[in-house]
Each structure stands twice: as structure tokens, then as C-alpha cells.
Amino acid sequence: MAIGVQITFDAHDPAKQAQFWALALDYVRQPPPPGFDSWEDFAGTIGIPQEQWDRLDAVVDPDGAGPRVLFQKVPEDKTVKNRVHLDVNVGGHADDRRERAQAHREKLEGAGARFLYEVDEPTGWCLVMADPEGNEFCLQ
Numbered sequence: 001m002a003i004g005v006q007i008t009f010d011a012h013d014p015a016k017q018a019q020f021w022a023l024a025l026d027y028v029r030q031p032p033p034p035g036f037d038s039w040e041d042f043a044g045t046i047g048i049p050q051e052q053w054d055r056l057d058a059v060v061d062p063d064g065a066g067p068r069v070l071f072q073k074v075p076e077d078k079t080v081k082n083r084v085h086l087d088v089n090v091g092g093h094a095d096d097r098r099e100r101a102q103a104h105r106e107k108l109e110g111a112g113a114r115f116l117y118e119v120d121e122p123t124g125w126c127l128v129m130a131d132p133e134g135n136e137f138c139l140q
Contacts, residue, residue: 004067005067006067006068006069006070007067007068007069007070007086008069008070008071008072009021009069009070009071009072009133009135010071010072010074010076010078011071011072011073011074011133012073012074012077012133013073013133014054014055014056014057014071014072014073015054015057015071016112016132017057017071017131017132017133018057018058018059018069018071019111020108020111020112020113020131020132021059021069021071021131022059023107023108023111024088024104024108024111024113024131024137025059025061025066025069025088026062027059027060027061027062027066027069028059028060028062029057029058029059030057030058030059030060030068039053040053054073055072055073056070056071056072056073057070057071058070058071078133078134078135081136082135082136085135085136085137085138086137086138087126087137087138087140088104088137088138088139088140089140090104090139090140091140097140098125101126101127101139101140102127104139105127105129105139108129108139111132112131112132113129113130113131113132114129114130115127115128115129116128116129116130116136119138124140125140126138126139126140127139127140
């Protein structure tokens with residue numbers, strides 16, 4: 001059996017990043033634990049001070065297959081190119097994969113993403129994008 005992973009992003013605004021990546025990946029914001037109406041209710045119950053309630057947010061695959069993506073609040077800005085990035089495969093191997101990727105690009109730009117450049121090489125094709133906080137990712 002493979003070892004599960006979680007992908008973690010540093011963020012200025014974890015909730016905004018979670019909202020964006022839920023849209024990008026067709027994920028959902030992670031619901032609070034059973035018995036709690038909200039994450040704030042849960043945080044208060046376990047003693048997290050109210051001023052720290054916005055320090056984490058997460059999205060999950062509604063089918064349970066993909067990894068959890070966690071966003072943790074940090075004070076510093078992103079200053080260099082990512083050393084790791086996500087490839088968002090909306091087109092799969094379909095004949096219209098470029099059209100699918102372009103349509104998803106427009107949806108993500110409406111949510112704050114930026115198009116950076118297109119890669120079209122013998123080894124592959126993708127749109128290089130940046131999320132609302134500048135993290136690069138490929139859309140293909």
C-alpha cells in the first residue's frame with residue numbers, strides 16, 4: 001500500500017487560498033469534525049485562541065481519492081519560484097484537452113489566477129499559471 005500524502009501551502013490568507021484551490025481541483029472545503037457546526041466551534045472547544053482561528057484551512061477530494069491540501073498562515077511573502085508545483089490535469093487524454101484547459105483557465109482567472117505562459121514542446125503542453133498568492137502551477 002502506498003503512503004498517503006498531504007500537500008501544504010504557506011499562505012497569507014488560508015481561507016481565500018482554500019476557496020481558490022477547491023475550485024481549481026473540484027475539491028471541497030474540509031468540513032468540521034462530526035458534532036461541530038463550524039471549525040470555529042471546534043477550535044474554541046479545543047482551546048485555540050480566537051485570534052488564531054484563521055491560521056489553517058484545507059480542501060479535500062469529495063470522493064476521498066486525492067490528497068488533502070492544507071493552507072497554513074505565514075507572515076512572509078513568497079519571494080522565489082516554487083521548487084514544487086501542482087499539475088492540474090483537467091483535460092486528461094481527451095482530444096479536446098487544450099480546449100478544456102483553456103476553459104478551466106478562464107474560470108480560474110475569474111477567481112484570481114494569472115496566466116504566465118504556455119509551454120508547447122515535444123515533451124508536453126501546458127499553461128503555466130499562478131494562484132492568487134503567486135504559487136505557480138501547470139494546467140493541462
